[in-house]
Amino acid sequence: MLGFGAGMGMPNMKRCSDSFQIVSALGTGTSITMDFNL
Structure with missing residues (x-):
């Protein structure tokens, strides 16, 4: 059932x-930043 969830999926969001950035650090967590020009 992979790919049939409620989310858009990383490839589509990218x-x-x-602009799309993922920063991850062990013990700190993950930060995902997406920018959309209006």
């Missing part, structure tokens, strides 16, 4: 955003 394709639709103007």
Whole structure:
């Protein structure tokens, strides 16, 4: 059932955003930043 959840999926979000960044650090967590030019 992979790919049939409620989310848009990382590849689609990366394709639709103007800027996409993932920063992850052990013990700190993960930060995902997406920018959309209006």
